[in-house]
Amino acid sequence: MRYSGLLVLFLVAVLNLAGWAYMNRPIEPRPWGEVMNGVDYTPFRGDQDPRNNKFPSEAEIEQDMQLLAGQVKQIRTYSMLDGQSEIAKIAGRYGLDVMQGTWLDGRLERNEQEIEALVQAARTHGNIRRVLVGNETLLRADMPIQDLVQYIRRVRTELADRHIEVSTAETWDIWLRYPQLGREVDFIAIHLLPYWEGQAPDKAVEYALSRYQQVKDAYPTKKVVITEIGWPSEGRIRRDALPSPTTQAAFLRGFLNIANQRGLDYFIQEAFDQPWKRNIEGSVGAYWGVYNADRTPKFPMVGPVSDRPHWPQLAAASILLALPLMAWFLARWSDLRFSGRFFFIALIQIVTSALVMVVDSGLRTYMSPGIALMWAMLLPLLLLLFMVVLAEGLELSEVIWASRRQRHFLPFKTDIERAWPKISIHIPAYNEPPEMLKKTLDALARLDYQNYEVLVIDNNTKDEAVWRPVEEYCRQLGDKFRFFHVAPLQGFKAGALNFALRNTAKDVEIIGVIDADYLVEPDWLKSLVPYFDRADIGFVQAPQDHYDWKNDTFKEFINWEYAGFFQIGMVQRNERDAIIQHGTMTLVRRSAIEHVGPWAEWCICEDAEMGLRLLAGGWHSIYTDRRFGYGLTPDTFSGYKSQRFRWAYGAVQIIKRHWRDMLPGDERKLDPMQRYHFVTGWMPWFADALGLVFAIASLAWTVGVLVMPKYFELPLALFLLPVVAVFGAKLAQFLWLYKIRVPCTLRQRLGAGLAGLALTYTIAKAMLFGLFTSKLPFIRTPKHEDQAAFVQALIMAQEEVLLAALLVLAGIGMWNFQGGEDPEARLWAIVMWAQSVPYWASLVLAAISTAPKPPSKEAAPAQATPVVAPVVTSAPAQGTPAQ
Structure with missing residues (x-):
């Protein structure tokens, strides 16, 4: 092994x-080992940002010039302000020529400062051979063309005696659109950035050169200088344009070789990454540099290149x-x-x-x-x-x-001769339909077991017409059955169970708990009680099951959703002695309860909490997957939701109280595998809660991306893909495990999956409520509720429907407004739609729950005729107080 x-x-x-x-297999573009003609240079580093008045020092600019000297012949700048006025002077020390730029926009006073500083620098520094009056000013529509022309004429006039060439920088299409602009300049300064036009990396160089030739043909008497050409190393995909280190290296090395062969005058965009630009151009704006922001090269100019x-x-x-x-x-x-x-x-x-x-x-x-x-x-x-x-x-x-199950517990034979300990079966009840409870009592009366008692604790039912018939029926069933009506009684179900403990016969050794709607099999006790012969067994648990789901699609689906927990989850937890105790069909050693303390009245999942304390107290558990009892499913989707809300909220209560028991330590009795199962058992519910937070945040973020794209960016695909992948994997895993462990049809498996998805919002809401509140009223699971109309289905799922509709609309908005240019925007839209699926499932299940149903053909499992003892008036069992 x-x-x-x-x-x-x-x-x-x-x-x-x-x-x-494989994912990082290298490429090897044509090598480049010569000096580049020129690069665009913006000096900001790391967290420096001109908008926040964080400018580079002259020492930092000098370090940049030292790095670029010998690598390039000239640099092109963008402004005379914001700490950039000394660039030409410093560059001159290292033999670098400068194409000095200015930034012009709608701020007239600042424009004036730019022009004055440009003229002064050009007249001062001999390495300024060409100047640019504005950068993409017309592209951004910062001023009309006539105003830009006036600035160009002014600079040309003031520098006429210096023989310095003057132009302005615009994209290639602006030059074709405004031929009058070409008449005002000494040379044509064009930007060729095929990424922004969505070109595929392998065709980008060819595309850029075709646009260059188009402009050159339009201005046959003018020199055309490429003042920006490049490719980003990171950022969002734009149509076919994929930014990455390998595509950047391939583009630049390919262009540089062709440009060298043709003798082109160019400036690579750009020398160093500029993180501050991401709020202007999106994430891609930060990654155009040949060097990273920390001044390390991104890739070699010779040899293979890999993204990582x-x-x-x-x-x-x-x-x-x-x-x-x-x-x-x-x-x-x-x-x-x-x-x-x-x-x-x-x-x-x-x-x-x-x-x-x-x-x-x-x-x-x-x-x-x-x-x-x-x-x-x-x-x-x-x-x-x-x-x-x-x-x-x-x-x-x-x-x-698994080679075999390690802890597979089968029922004992019921015909063995032995001493049978006394058992007290407790039935907490609140406002339960009398006829339903009578059926439960009938089933208990048929138990193939002699030494037991039944305590019915009706707590806080106000309508005497509800509990009086049950009280009378208990008298008819004989002295094994005792009825208590207690009002007021604090503590909800746990309070009723603790009341029952206080009224249990002194000679009882085992406590049984069932819900008020449960019909137990006659062999329940004899089949399981012998497991208590082991002195370390604290409780024995049998699965829950239901009998009222046939001929009712809604109940059929939720019945099989329940079955998955009992036939998959509980079986696997039993392998590590880490089952969750649930409050029906459970048998508990009385001395174990006395050891760890009574049912927790602060918790609305007192059964699971008791089971955890028993295991932490050193007791062991037994779980058999044989069914010994059948109850009722919730009648409506709202009842189904309220039950699951209670379970999830109670789980958080337990975690907040017992989190220390989940930590390793010798002073605690839970072993590592028990801790593992309790933590991972609740983890998917926390994932649902975080998924709800993510869905709401996604909506807000989508609005931000659509309304304020400069400040909001789409999440990386590395984050988005797992969300979709996990959704698909969970569904596939669910169907696979059901096929192996749960004996139901494909239709029933799909229905169970629908039911599970439909609870996603309810579970998430309960987990979030549980994290931020300490006490919530007990939510009873309704039984025999009247059928709801379809409009009631909408009401039952109104919060889910609202969230689902918003997610769908947000996805449509993202697809329509950005999906045409950006595959990642389409991916984001798909993620939004995928997130809406569980919430739409709620509406579908709610609608199914309201659909007309054929008459039930099987109300309950076939059993013998109820045994009703003659009316006997007797005192309570010895040692127990009378009501």
Whole structure:
């Protein structure tokens, strides 16, 4: 087994390395080993930003000139202000010519300062051979052409005696649109940036040169200078334009070789990355540099180029990060078949590699406050999704590839001769229909067990017509049945159960709890009580099941949704003695309750909380997947939701009270696997809560992207794809496990999946409420509610429908306004639509719950005729107080 584990590790490590190598396979464009003609230069670094008055020092500019000297012949600048007035002087020290630029816009006073400083610098520094009056001024529509022409004429006049060439920089199409502008300049300064025009990287150089030729043909007597040409290394995809280090290297090295052959006059856009530009041009605006913002080169000009040249280190880091979890898994799950261990080890490696890739992308990202906020929101979601994937992948591995079940408990034979301990069966009831409760009592009267009592605790029911018939029926059933009506009684169901404990016969050894609607099988007690012969067994649990779902599509679907928990989740938890106790069909050792304390009246899931305390108190549990009782399903979607809300809210209450029990430590009795199952069992519910937060944030973020695109950017695809992938993986896993463990049809599996999705919002809401509140009133699951009209379906799912509609509209808006240019915008729209699916599922299930139903053909499991004892007036059992 040890050698097979090492083989699994070896195979997964090899495949991981192969995957990293494939994703980062290098390209080798034509090499470039000569000096570039020119680069565009903006001096800002890191967090420097002219809008915040953070300017580079002269020492920093000089460091840049030292770096560029010998690499380029000349530089082109954009402004005479914002700390850039000394660039020409410093460049001259290193033999660099300067095409000095000015920035013109609608700020007339600032324009005047730019022009005056330009003229003075051009007359002062001999290395300024050409000047540019404005940059893309007409493209941005910052001023009419006649005003720009006036500025150009003024500069030409003031520099006429210096023989300095004067022009303005615009994109190629502006020059074609305004031929009168060409008559005012000494040369044509064009920008060729095929990325912004959505060109594919392999065709971008050819496209740029065709536009160059088009402008040159339009101005045959003028020299055409390419004052901006380049490709970004990161940012959003724009139609076919993919920014990356390899596409940038291929574009630049390809263009430089052609430009050298043709003798073109050009300036590469740009020398250094400018992080401050992302709020002007979007994320891509920060990544046009040949060098990073820290002045390190992005790629070599000779030899192969990779998007992640450090991928071997990243691959090694992903293996080392995964190794402890892999070793833990192999040590704990040595009983899994080879294919199961390989599957989960590979899943661990995929998740850790994805995490390393995300972190690496973050480290390469220039973080603006908005981007930092986006990462702060999305990274926790991603981590939780990864944990959910691993937890569900482990469950899948155990179900499919376990060699055998370690703790498989079958019912005992009921015909054995032995001493049977006394059992007290407690039935808490509040405002329950009398006829329903009578059926429950009838089933208990048919138990094939002699030494037991039944306590019905009706708490706080106000209508005497509801509880009086039950009281009378208990008298008819005999002295084993006792009825208590208690009002007022605090503590909800837990309060009723604690009242029952105080009124239990002294000689009772085992406490049984069932819901008021449950019909138990006659062999329930004899089949399970013998497990208490083991002195360390604290409780024995049988599954819940239902009998009223046939001929009712809504109840059929939710019945099979429940079944998944009892036939998959509980079975796997039982393997590690970590089951969740639930408040019906449970048998608890009385001394165990006395050891850990009574039912928790502060918690609305007192059953699960009791089970946790019993396990933490050193007791053990037994779970059998044999059904011994059947109850009623909720009649409506609102009842179904309120029940699940109570379970989820109670889970948070338990976590907040018992979080220390989930931490490792010798002073606690939960073992590591029990802690694992309690944590991972609730993790998908927290994922639903975070998903709801993400959905609401997505709506707000989409509005920001559409209304204020300069300040809001779409999340990276690395964040978006896992959201969609996990959604699909959870659905596939759900259907796969159901097919193996739950004996239902494909239609019923799909219906169960629909029911589970429909609860996503309810669970998320309950988890969030639970995190921020400490007490919520007990929410009773309604029984036998009247059928609702279709309009009631809309009311029952109104919050979900509103959220779903908003997500769909936001996706449509994103697709229509940005999807044509940006594949990532289309991906974001798809993510929005995918997020709406669980909320639409709520409406579908609510509508199904209101659909007309044929008459029921089977109201309950077939059982013997109820046994009703003659009316006997007797005192309460000895040692118990009379009501």
